[in-house]
Amino acid sequence: MAILGFLRDFPLHGYDLKNRVASLAGHVRPIADGTLYPTIKKLEDAQCLTRRTAPGSVAAPRHMLEITQIGTDQLRRWLRDPEPGFVTDDNKWYVLLAFLHHLENPREQALVLARRREFLDQPAQLFFDEQGAPIPAERLESPFRKGLMQIHRSTNLTEIDWLDRQIVDLNRRAGFSVRQHDGV
Amino acid sequence: MAILGFLRDFPLHGYDLKNRVASLAGHVRPIADGTLYPTIKKLEDAQCLTRRTAPGSVAAPRHMLEITQIGTDQLRRWLRDPEPGFVTDDNKWYVLLAFLHHLENPREQALVLARRREFLDQPAQLFFDEQGAPIPAERLESPFRKGLMQIHRSTNLTEIDWLDRQIVDLNRRAGFSVRQHDGV
DNA sequence: ACAAGATATATCGACTCCGAGGTAGAAGAC
DNA sequence: GTCTTCTACCTCGGAGTCGATATATCTTGT
Numbered sequence: 001m002a003i004l005g006f007l008r009d010f011p012l013h014g015y016d017l018k019n020r021v022a023s024l025a026g027h028v029r030p031i032a033d034g035t036l037y038p039t040i041k042k043l044e045d046a047q048c049l050t051r052r053t054a055p056g057s058v059a060a061p062r063h064m065l066e067i068t069q070i071g072t073d074q075l076r077r078w079l080r081d082p083e084p085g086f087v088t089d090d091n092k093w094y095v096l097l098a099f100l101h102h103l104e105n106p107r108e109q110a111l112v113l114a115r116r117r118e119f120l121d122q123p124a125q126l127f128f129d130e131q132g133a134p135i136p137a138e139r140l141e142s143p144f145r146k147g148l149m150q151i152h153r154s155t156n157l158t159e160i161d162w163l164d165r166q167i168v169d170l171n172r173r174a175g176f177s178v179r180q181h182d183g184v
Numbered sequence: 185m186a187i188l189g190f191l192r193d194f195p196l197h198g199y200d201l202k203n204r205v206a207s208l209a210g211h212v213r214p215i216a217d218g219t220l221y222p223t224i225k226k227l228e229d230a231q232c233l234t235r236r237t238a239p240g241s242v243a244a245p246r247h248m249l250e251i252t253q254i255g256t257d258q259l260r261r262w263l264r265d266p267e268p269g270f271v272t273d274d275n276k277w278y279v280l281l282a283f284l285h286h287l288e289n290p291r292e293q294a295l296v297l298a299r300r301r302e303f304l305d306q307p308a309q310l311f312f313d314e315q316g317a318p319i320p321a322e323r324l325e326s327p328f329r330k331g332l333m334q335i336h337r338s339t340n341l342t343e344i345d346w347l348d349r350q351i352v353d354l355n356r357r358a359g360f361s362v363r364q365h366d367g368v
Numbered sequence: 369a370c371a372a373g374a375t376a377t378a379t380c381g382a383c384t385c386c387g388a389g390g391t392a393g394a395a396g397a398c
Numbered sequence: 399g400t401c402t403t404c405t406a407c408c409t410c411g412g413a414g415t416c417g418a419t420a421t422a423t424c425t426t427g428t
Contacts, residue, residue: 015376023312033418035414035415036377037378038379039414041378058374058423058424058425059374059423059424059425060376060424061376061377061422062377085213088212089213090274091274091275097329097331097332098310098329101327109328125207126282130194142284143353144281144284144293144350145281148278148281151342155338155343158335158342159335162334162335166327166331197407215386216386218387218410219384219385222409242405243394243405243406244392244394244407245406245407247406
């Protein structure tokens with residue numbers, strides 16, 4: 001998804017893609033060659049991108065990659081209806097967020113944000129005692145577990161706050177465009 | 185690591201472990217059976233844990249798992265000198281944090297927190313233009329990317345704040361115990 | 369002229385993990 | 399009685415990823 005998302009911005013070659021993806025995922029951890037190039041080939045076979053050999057500006061010849069209409073459609077499908085992991089896994093969610101603007105329709109964007117919002121609303125219960133009963137943060141003996149829950153709560157609130165403001169904003173914009181479209 | 189960490193608290197059987205690990209990793213996403221049971225067997229072969237068959241309280245017989253001295257040592261080694269991924273990947277870091285109290289020595293605990301602190305200090309540059317120059321958050325056109333960087337910065341500050349307080353606290357405690365030990 | 373090093377693409381084997389499926393025992397439904 | 403459901407454990411195949419390795423090209427230093 002990140003590959004198509006970056007290509008949607010402008011054409012790139014594999015080596016450049018590698019660095020851009022690396023700075024996004026996790027943080028800074030580079031994507032291995034053995035992952036990138038087979039994936040590019042797979043996307044090419046699926047006609048999601050085209051390849052044009054260009055002389056390397058600095059060194060060996062590059063394969064400039066360009067996204068196709070099929071690729072754009074595929075990207076939008078992934079964004080519009082993300083797999084559960086993309087909502088519940090922080091790293092994946094951030095990747096999705098980085099490309100959500102390619103899903104042009106503000107109402108659809110708001111729906112995706114709402115799914116994340118819903119997920120964050122679930123109360124986090126991380127630790128349980130021998131009987132399986134949840135242990136509240138104040139009862140935890142380990143200061144690290146206490147901090148873990150504190151940080152978790154605090155960062156969740158930050159994100160929820162941002163999500164709510166975005167969702168309102170997007171729906172307002174969607175409302176305007178509907179009214180314009182209806183001629184009201 | 186999570187398996188040994190939980191067992192260090194008290195003996196558990198596989199099914200129970202599964203649920204406890206699930207509520208920690210990512211969030212709530214259950215660990216697959218196909219991952220858990222082979223891993224338990226691997227740890228047993230490495231003599232990190234022992235297995236005792238007990239009648240199931242509700243259904244089929246359980247295998248109660250108990251951590252051994254070898255397992256405890258292994259756990260402490262992992263905690264003391266974590267692989268890079270455990271410092272740079274949020275999910276893995278949280279798992280590590282959940283069991284860091286098993287690394288009893290406050291000075292060693294502080295060192296691990298310091299590694300995370302150092303990682304968080306690196307300025308995050310997530311997006312680049314066609315020429316490869318970094319784009320500051322204010323210049324980003326996508327509100328999602330802007331929010332992404334805002335949230336990233338805000339949550340980092342929260343965690344850094346907590347880390348600093350913990351590190352000071354742990355070093356203070358380490359200092360006391362050294363002085364006590366020296367008879368000062 | 370030639371070696372060294374950065375750029376750039378590609379492949380292979382090993383490893384991890386998951387999901388689907390299977391076994392089996394006990395409790396509760398009808 | 400037997401059927402379903404929940405608990406509990408286990409295995410296999412496939413998908414995905416990584417690290418090592420190989421290759422080609424261009425620049426720079428000597």
